[in-house]
Amino acid sequence: MIKVRNLKDTANEIPSGYGSWIAYWESQKGEATYCHRVGCSTTVDLEGAHVQKVSMHDRSWYIVPLCHTCNEHTDAFDVDINELVVVNPE
Ligand SMILES: [Zn+2]
Numbered sequence: 001m002i003k004v005r006n007l008k009d010t011a012n013e014i015p016s017g018y019g020s021w022i023a024y025w026e027s028q029k030g031e032a033t034y035c036h037r038v039g040c041s042t043t044v045d046l047e048g049a050h051v052q053k054v055s056m057h058d059r060s061w062y063i064v065p066l067c068h069t070c071n072e073h074t075d076a077f078d079v080d081i082n083e084l085v086v087v088n089p090e
Contacts, residue, residue, distance in 0.1 A: 001078040001079070002078065004052060004054060004079055005051060006050070006071060006073055006074065021063050022063075029083065032046050034046070035066050035070050037066055037073075038077065039077075039078075040067060042067040044067065046068075049064055051084070054076045060086050062087060063084070063087060
């Protein structure tokens with residue numbers, strides 16, 4: 001597990017070559033079928049959320065599927081580190 005935080009105002013720009021951020025995640029991990037916040041696992045209203053590790057050493061942005069409710073959370077939460085897909089700068 002790793003603690004992450006939602007990034008706010010990460011906006012609407014779409015990754016080049018993909019229809020959405022969740023499509024970008026699915027291109028590497030397969031179909032997104034549930035919310036990846038530990039303790040949630042809702043299967044509806046999934047979004048490709050931008051998150052950042054709660055760490056001084058890694059300021060990269062990552063995508064992970066979250067339900068809409070969890071994507072609105074402002075507190076840090078746990079996800080499986082293997083489910084994070086890094087956002088490569090263009
Ligand atoms: Zn959730």
